[in-house]
Every structure is written in structure tokens, then in C-alpha cells.
Amino acid sequence: xxxxxxxxxxxxxxxxxxxxxxxxxxxxxxxxxxxxxxxxxxxxxxxxxxxxxxxxxxxxxxxxxxxxxxxxxxxxxxxxx
Amino acid sequence: xxxxxxxxxxxxxxxxxxxxxxxxxxxxxxxxxxxxxxxxxxxxxxxxxxxxxxxxxxxxxxxxxxxxxxxxxxxxxxxxxxxxxxxxxxxxxxxxxxxxxxxxxxxxxxxxxxxxxxxxxxxxxxxxxxxxxxxxxxxxxxxxxxxxxxxxxxxxxxxxxxxxxxxxxxxxxxxxxxxxxxxxxxxxxxxxxxxxxxxxxxxxxxxxxxxxxxxxxxxxxxxxxxxxxxxxxxxxxxxxxxxxxxxxxxxxxxxxxxxxxxxxxxxxxxxxxxxxxxxxxxxxxxxxxxxxxxxxxxxxxxxxxxxxxxxxxxxxxxxxxxxxxxxxxxxxxxxxxxxxxxxxxxxxx
Numbered sequence: 001x002x003x004x005x006x007x008x009x010x011x012x013x014x015x016x017x018x019x020x021x022x023x024x025x026x027x028x029x030x031x032x033x034x035x036x037x038x039x040x041x042x043x044x045x046x047x048x049x050x051x052x053x054x055x056x057x058x059x060x061x062x063x064x065x066x067x068x069x070x071x072x073x074x075x076x077x078x079x080x081x
Numbered sequence: 082x083x084x085x086x087x088x089x090x091x092x093x094x095x096x097x098x099x100x101x102x103x104x105x106x107x108x109x110x111x112x113x114x115x116x117x118x119x120x121x122x123x124x125x126x127x128x129x130x131x132x133x134x135x136x137x138x139x140x141x142x143x144x145x146x147x148x149x150x151x152x153x154x155x156x157x158x159x160x161x162x163x164x165x166x167x168x169x170x171x172x173x174x175x176x177x178x179x180x181x182x183x184x185x186x187x188x189x190x191x192x193x194x195x196x197x198x199x200x201x202x203x204x205x206x207x208x209x210x211x212x213x214x215x216x217x218x219x220x221x222x223x224x225x226x227x228x229x230x231x232x233x234x235x236x237x238x239x240x241x242x243x244x245x246x247x248x249x250x251x252x253x254x255x256x257x258x259x260x261x262x263x264x265x266x267x268x269x270x271x272x273x274x275x276x277x278x279x280x281x282x283x284x285x286x287x288x289x290x291x292x293x294x295x296x297x298x299x300x301x302x303x304x305x306x307x308x309x310x311x312x313x314x315x316x317x318x319x320x321x322x323x324x325x326x327x328x329x330x331x332x333x334x335x336x337x338x339x340x341x342x343x344x345x346x347x348x349x350x351x352x353x354x355x356x357x358x359x360x361x362x363x364x365x366x367x368x369x370x371x372x373x374x375x376x377x378x379x380x381x382x383x384x385x386x387x388x389x390x391x392x393x394x395x396x397x398x399x400x401x402x403x404x405x406x407x408x409x410x411x412x413x414x415x416x417x418x419x420x421x422x423x424x425x426x427x428x429x430x
Contacts, residue, residue: 020309021324022309023323
């Protein structure tokens with residue numbers, strides 16, 4: 001899963017989709033995940049970063065990550081590899 | 082150093098109100114033109130059109146007769162104005178005045194006044210009344226629509242449509258009706274103001290988008306800027322919007338221009354439904370009130386239109402900035418009553 005190349009994410013967590021004109025705000029965690037996706041990191045790499053940095057267990061990360069990706073997908077912000 | 086041209090340009094649509102005419106935005110764009118300097122002559126219908134009193138934008142304003150008064154009386158007034166001001170270009174900005182101005186195009190040209198308008202055929206073909214046929218002819222999705230000439234036929238709406246429906250005037254105004262009683266009320270309201278027919282259109286749920294642009298009359302796009310409405314007033318007007326990069330909207334615009342060989346400024350009103358399909362709701366045969374966004378993103382469409390009216394070669398714009406917003410505001414001007422008296426009694430200010 002990749003974030004669409006055209007999607008812009010500001011440091012404050014504003015996501016702008018230039019194709020549709022839609023904008024969204026995400027919390028710092030959401031922005032961090034999007035930035036990892038923009039760097040083409042895999043789910044495994046993102047999991048390693050987040051689990052280590054925030055001291056969460058793997059199953060909690062996976063559940064929240066899938067929910068979040070589902071949300072991004074609903075708003076057409078991501079595309080398949 | 083090459084001196085810039087000095088042009089005298091007459092502009093209508095000075096009603097910068099809650100449902101604004103495009104005139105003031107067009108004038109702002111003309112004042113920022115890099116290829117010419119201009120003196121702006123406002124053409125007003127009412128003595129309280131705000132643009133009349135914006136002296137930093139409008140150098141002189143003349144009242145002109147309503148389009149319904151006929152081309153002869155409009156021509157007579159324009160001859161008088163031309164004698165005073167020596168107009169180079171006129172930019173009419175209301176749908177309702179395009180009909181007389183298109184008819185007067187040659188007579189104006191003979192006087193040395195240039196315009197850059199759609200042909201009468203283009204103007205009629207894109208009319209809301211003919212939109213369904215237009216969509217079929219050019220392969221563009223449009224909502225189902227039907228024209229109604231009298232109140233009694235309104236009862237039969239439910240045979241052709243499911244509520245809600247949009248009830249639209251032939252030039253302006255659109256209301257959402259959820260039942261036959263509301264449809265009848267809006268039919269009466271619209272016909273009292275704009276006459277018949279009234280157009281009833283399938284209501285497409287979705288997100289509103291617009292494209293403004295300029296066609297050269299030969300099938301080429303000179304300019305095109307798509308925008309998503311972000312803040313919509315109760316009259317359905319964009320009070321805020323953002324430039325976007327939707328390729329499908331640009332393709333649809335290209336199809337519209339290349340197939341119709343559209344000449345002049347235009348605005349396409351689009352609705353994107355839940356299946357991500359675009360429906361063309363209306364084609365406005367002139368620049369929109371939000372035209373200054375196009376200038377803000379790098380396409381000064383009014384300047385290009387003036388140059389094309391003068392017969393100059395204009396290269397198409399190839400890019401614009403995405404993610405630029407416009408946010409409209411209301412502003413109270415303080416005006417001396419002498420100015421109001423002057424425009425009301427003498428028809429000039």
C-alpha cells in the first residue's frame with residue numbers, strides 16, 4: 001500500500017488531495033504513518049518503528065494500522081503497490 | 082522600452098452582492114494585466130451595484146438599458162458611451178445580456194469596439210433548456226431534465242422524476258423541491274422573475290466542482306482552471322474554493338472546447354456523484370464571479386480574452402498552481418449621497 005504521490009501532508013498534519021480538492025486533518029501519529037508511507041516504507045518497517053518508539057504491542061498496532069489504512073483508502077488517498 | 086498599450090474597456094456585472102456578478106473580479110484581473118494598461122468603464126443596470134462606487138477599480142460608470150429593452154436601445158446607449166469614452170473592448174458578464182451583445186457584435190466592430198463572444202449557435206445550444214440534447218450530442222453526462230411552460234404541467238413531474246428535483250429559471254435561480262407543492266411554489270417564484278420556461282432537472286447528490294476557461298473559437302483551449310467549491314452560500318454560490326488538478330475535469334473541458342469550438346470565456350458547473358462520475362449541470366457562457374482565482378493561480382483569463390478580442394495571437398496557458406484558495410468577503414463602502422444622486426439621476430458617475 002502506497003500513499004498517492006500527489007498527496008501533500010503538512011508538518012501540522014493537514015492532508016491535501018490535489019485531485020479532488022479535499023483536505024483532512026490527522027493527529028501527529030496519523031501524519032507520521034503517512035510520512036512513512038510516502039517514504040515507501042513497508043508495513044513491517046512501519047510496525048518496527050512504531051512499536052519501538054511508542055511501546056505498543058504488535059496486535060494493537062496491526063489493528064489500528066489496518067483501520068487507518070482502510071480510512072485512507074475510503075478517501076482515495078492510497079493506492080496498491 | 083516598449084510602451085504598454087492603453088485600452089478603454091467596458092465591463093458589466095458590477096453587482097458584487099451575495100450572488101455576485103463577475104464584473105468586479107474581471108476588472109481586478111484587467112488591472113493586473115501585464116500586456117496593457119486600461120481605463121475601466123462600468124456598465125450598470127441598477128444604481129446600487131457596488132462596483133459603481135469602487136473608484137480604484139472603475140474609472141467611470143454608465144447605466145445601460147436592460148437586455149429586455151431590445152438591441153436598438155442598448156445600441157443607442159453604447160453609441161453615446163463610445164462617443165464619450167472611445168471604447169476598445171466590451172466584456173458583457175451576464176448570461177441575459179449575451180443575446181443582444183452577440184447580435185450587436187458586428188455593429189460594434191464597425192464602430193471599432195471589440196468583443197470575444199460565443200456564436201449565437203453556441204450560446205443557444207448550451208442553454209439549460211437544451212442541455213440534455215447537448216449532453217447526448219457531445220457524449221457528456223448530464224442530469225435528466227425537462228422544460229415546463231405552464232403550472233398545470235408541473236403536476237406531472239412525478240411521472241418523469243423522483244423527488245427531490247431542481248427547479249431552475251432559464252437564466253438564473255435554482256431551488257430544490259421535495260414535493261409537488263414546493264415545485265409549484267418555485268415555478269411561480271421563478272416565472273414571476275425570469276418568465277417561462279422553467280427547467281426541472283434530476284437532482285444529483287454529490288460534490289460541486291467548476292471549471293472556468295477560455296476557448297479560441299477554433300477548438301483550442303487557451304485557459305482552463307478547475308475548482309472545488311469549499312463554502313457554498315444558501316444561493317448555491319461558491320464563497321470559497323480551491324484550485325485542483327483533476328485530470329478528468331480537464332479532459333471533459335477539452336472535449337467541450339474541441340467539439341463545440343467554443344469562443345470566449347465560460348464556466349462549467351459539475352457535480353461528482355457517489356460513483357465518482359461527473360455530471361455537467363450547466364454551461365455558463367461567460368466568466369464566473371470567482372474568475373480572480375484563475376489569475377491567482379497563473380492564468381489571467383480576462384487579459385487573454387481582451388487580447389483575443391483585439392485579434393492578437395494568444396498562446397495557451399499550460400500550467401496553473403494547485404491548492405490555491407479563494408475566500409470571498411463582504412465589505413461596507415461609505416458612499417456620499419451625491420454620488421448616488423449622480424448615477425440615479427444622470428445615469429453616469
